[in-house]
Amino acid sequence: MTASADLSGARVLPALGRYRGLMNAVIGMSLLVFLWWLGGRAVANNPDMFAFASFAPGPTLSRLWVMITSGEVWDMTLPSLYRVGLGMLIAAVIGVPMGILIGRVAQLREITNIPFQFLRMISPLSWMPIAVMAFDTWDGAIIFLIAVAAIWPILFATAAGVRRIDAAWIKVARNLGANPWHMLTTVILPAVATDILTGIRLALGVAWVVLVPAEYLGVTSGLGYAINDARDTLEYDRLSATVVVIGVIGFALDTLCQKAIGRLNWNRTSE
Amino acid sequence: MQHDHPSAERAQPVAKSGDADVRIAGVAHTYAVVDGPVLSGIDLTIAPGSVVALIGRSGSGKSTLLHIIAGLIRPTDGAVRIGGQAVQGPSPRWVMMFQAPSLFPWMSVAQNAGLGLRYAGQKDGAAERVADVLDLVDLASFADRNVQDLSGGQQQRVALARSLAPSPDVLLLDEPFSALDMFTRQSMQTDVRAIAKRLGLTMILVTHDVSEAVLMADRAVFLKSGAGVIAGDTDINLDDRARNADDPTFDAELARLNEIYTGLQTA
Numbered sequence: 001m002t003a004s005a006d007l008s009g010a011r012v013l014p015a016l017g018r019y020r021g022l023m024n025a026v027i028g029m030s031l032l033v034f035l036w037w038l039g040g041r042a043v044a045n046n047p048d049m050f051a052f053a054s055f056a057p058g059p060t061l062s063r064l065w066v067m068i069t070s071g072e073v074w075d076m077t078l079p080s081l082y083r084v085g086l087g088m089l090i091a092a093v094i095g096v097p098m099g100i101l102i103g104r105v106a107q108l109r110e111i112t113n114i115p116f117q118f119l120r121m122i123s124p125l126s127w128m129p130i131a132v133m134a135f136d137t138w139d140g141a142i143i144f145l146i147a148v149a150a151i152w153p154i155l156f157a158t159a160a161g162v163r164r165i166d167a168a169w170i171k172v173a174r175n176l177g178a179n180p181w182h183m184l185t186t187v188i189l190p191a192v193a194t195d196i197l198t199g200i201r202l203a204l205g206v207a208w209v210v211l212v213p214a215e216y217l218g219v220t221s222g223l224g225y226a227i228n229d230a231r232d233t234l235e236y237d238r239l240s241a242t243v244v245v246i247g248v249i250g251f252a253l254d255t256l257c258q259k260a261i262g263r264l265n266w267n268r269t270s271e
Numbered sequence: 272m273q274h275d276h277p278s279a280e281r282a283q284p285v286a287k288s289g290d291a292d293v294r295i296a297g298v299a300h301t302y303a304v305v306d307g308p309v310l311s312g313i314d315l316t317i318a319p320g321s322v323v324a325l326i327g328r329s330g331s332g333k334s335t336l337l338h339i340i341a342g343l344i345r346p347t348d349g350a351v352r353i354g355g356q357a358v359q360g361p362s363p364r365w366v367m368m369f370q371a372p373s374l375f376p377w378m379s380v381a382q383n384a385g386l387g388l389r390y391a392g393q394k395d396g397a398a399e400r401v402a403d404v405l406d407l408v409d410l411a412s413f414a415d416r417n418v419q420d421l422s423g424g425q426q427q428r429v430a431l432a433r434s435l436a437p438s439p440d441v442l443l444l445d446e447p448f449s450a451l452d453m454f455t456r457q458s459m460q461t462d463v464r465a466i467a468k469r470l471g472l473t474m475i476l477v478t479h480d481v482s483e484a485v486l487m488a489d490r491a492v493f494l495k496s497g498a499g500v501i502a503g504d505t506d507i508n509l510d511d512r513a514r515n516a517d518d519p520t521f522d523a524e525l526a527r528l529n530e531i532y533t534g535l536q537t538a
Contacts (some may be wrong), residue, residue: 168373175343175367176387176437186386190377266377268419 033057054237063237064244073245079221081249083139083214084207087146091203094147095154096196100188102155103162116155124149124210128217138218142211149210150203157202161195162188193264201257208250291354291364291440291473293317293340298349300335300499309335310499313349315492319440322467322474324484326532327494333477334445336494340475341367341443354440363391363437368447372430374418380429381405381414387437404432407466424455431463435470442467444476448483460486461514468511481532485525486514493535502535 040056043049054060067073102109124145131141165188173187215224223246230239298313309332317323327333338344340351342360351358353365361367366387374383385401393400405411408428418426427447434442444463448456464487467474478484484491485507493503505528513520 166373168369168371169375171343172369172373173386173390175341175361175369176433177361177363177390178386179390182390186389187375190375193377266419268376268417 052236054235055240059237060240060244063235064241067238067241067245076221076223076226076242077245077249079219080211080215080223083142083222084146084204084211087143088150088200088203088207090143090147091150091154091207092196092200095151095199095203096158099155099158099196099199100162100184100192103159103165103192104188109159116152120152120156124206125213128214132217141217142214142219145214146207146210150207153202153206154196154199157195157199158192161192164195165191190266194261194267197257197261197264201254201261204253204257205250208246208253212246290319290471292319293441293473293475294352295336295340296350296352298336298339298346298351300332300339300344300346300348308347308499310339310346313499313501315501317473317475317490319354319473320468320471321490322464322476322488323490323492324476324478324488325492325494326478326481326484326528328479328496331494331496332499333494337367337443337445337475337477340441341365343367363387364439365441365443366434366437366439367443367445368430368434370446370449372423372426374426374429374433376417376419378418379414380410380416380418380421383418383429384432384436386433391437393437400436400438401432404435405429407435408432408462422455424451424459427451427459431459431466435466439472441473441475444474446477446479449478449480457486463487464511464514481528482516482525485509485521485528491528491531493531495535503531505531 037057040053040058043055044053054063064073102112127145127148128141131144132138135141135144169187169191170183173183178186211222212224212227215222216228219225223242226242227239230236230242293316295313295315295317298310299308300310301308309330313336325333325336335344339346340353340358342351342358342362342365356364358365375386378386381398381401384405385397388397388400402411402414405414408431410425410428410432413421413425413429418429421429427450430447448459451459460483463474466472474487476484476487481491488507490504490506492501494500495502507524507528509520509524512518515521
């Protein structure tokens with residue numbers, strides 16, 4: 001080995017380092033698709049299971065392409081996004097103010113602590129029969145279930161953020177003549193913006209998981225319905241393509257939340 | 272005591288403050304969780320435009336008294352009037368500056384300095400006013416910077432600008448330089464006195480450091496630990512040029528005040 005070969009190797013390495021994150025992501029994804037392909041092979045070679053062979057990557061991805069070009073993906077995704085969006089909005093509209101109150105008022109925190117911890121532990125899906133009875137429409141019931149699932153992470157993250165607010169900031173604002181509205185808009189909300197968004201990010205993860213089983217309810221649209229429908233019509237490639245769509249959109253929404261958190265984060269030291 | 276301000280000085284945009292005396296009458300305070308009063312029977316009149324140092328050990332109630340003057344604590348008994356107006360709570364006319372700058376890290380330097388104006392709903396001329404006070408504390412070029420990029424001394428200067436922006440008549444300082452290094456502290460002490468004199472501000476300064484009082488104040492009021500009463504009150508007659516540690520008259524004045532201070536503790 002010569003000295004010049006060593007040098008050129010050293011020059012290439014930093015350039016590679018820049019793409020290391022991307023390369024590792026590609027490796028991870030390739031590994032996942034490979035395992036999926038292995039599973040597909042095993043299913044196809046098994047005489048008891050070969051009917052499910054279209055779960056494999058090949059049939060799934062070609063069917064996914066057909067679904068994307070025909071617009072079917074958007075048709076089944078939009079109703080789901082609408083339900084999750086509305087459920088999340090309701091959860092935030094209730095959860096953020098409640099979280100702020102609970103974070104600020106010790107007595108309220110003590111009163112609500114046990115009831116809220118109790119309610120939080122109930123699987124949102126166990127509200128399903130009650131939701132179906134309480135709401136006139138399936139849509140209403142699904143949105144309710146998503147809101148019930150999403151409210152707790154938002155509420156608890158907001159309350160925890162409010163409790164961490166530096167008391168000196170409150171004192172400074174009061175000293176300069178801040179009224180309660182000023183206190184909320186110039187101190188509390190900016191101070192806990194990242195906490196609220198972190199709560200929303202967690203809530204979105206839960207809501208997206210709850211969405212699919214919730215859409216097994218009477219509705220005739222959405223991703224959960226599409227999965228059930230594909231099973232009933234034995235179109236397993238469509239079923240697995242829908243699973244891919246659910247994963248991709250969930251991942252995209254989470255990435256959006258992360259970007260928003262990074263943007264709103266005022267704390268230099270945590271970067 | 273500076274009762275008369277040259278009219279040219281008062282015409283400056285930043286020199287709107289001043290002309291408010293502080294009258295403390297029969298103020299007493301007892302905290303709910305502490306046995307016995309922290310303050311009892313405090314009577315004190317502070318002339319407009321003067322700088323008064325409240326000196327005492329921790330537990331002497333000096334900080335409590337300052338919070339009462341600022342309207343941040345309601346006294347158990349007695350009353351405070353500033354420029355004839357009874358203190359019922361915080362006001363842009365009397366502003367406190369704390370030990371820590373506690374700037375809002377989600378706001379720029381200028382936004383932090385303009386907080387008091389924003390709370391007062393003052394939009395007209397607010398930007399000019401903020402520019403003026405930042406200029407006054409030598410931070411004009413930092414207006415758009417993130418406060419987290421500033422040094423401790425610069426942050427405390429922003430806090431000073433924030434306190435001055437609403438044109439208060441009275442500036443209350445609660446050991447605001449004790450967290451700074453020695454050199455930064457000395458320059459702040461000199462600068463703040465100069466700014467207060469230039470604006471005609473009445474200033475009350477809480478400290479346990481006698482040399483800080485001699486550097487900054489026209490008058491020293493001593494509070495006695497445990498009793499919560501005024502145990503000493505003396506004018507500091509020093510020319511502004513003599514207000515530095517190298518001047519012999521400064522040393523003499525420091526020695527005189529130190530003697531009063533130690534005498535109080537042993538008595």
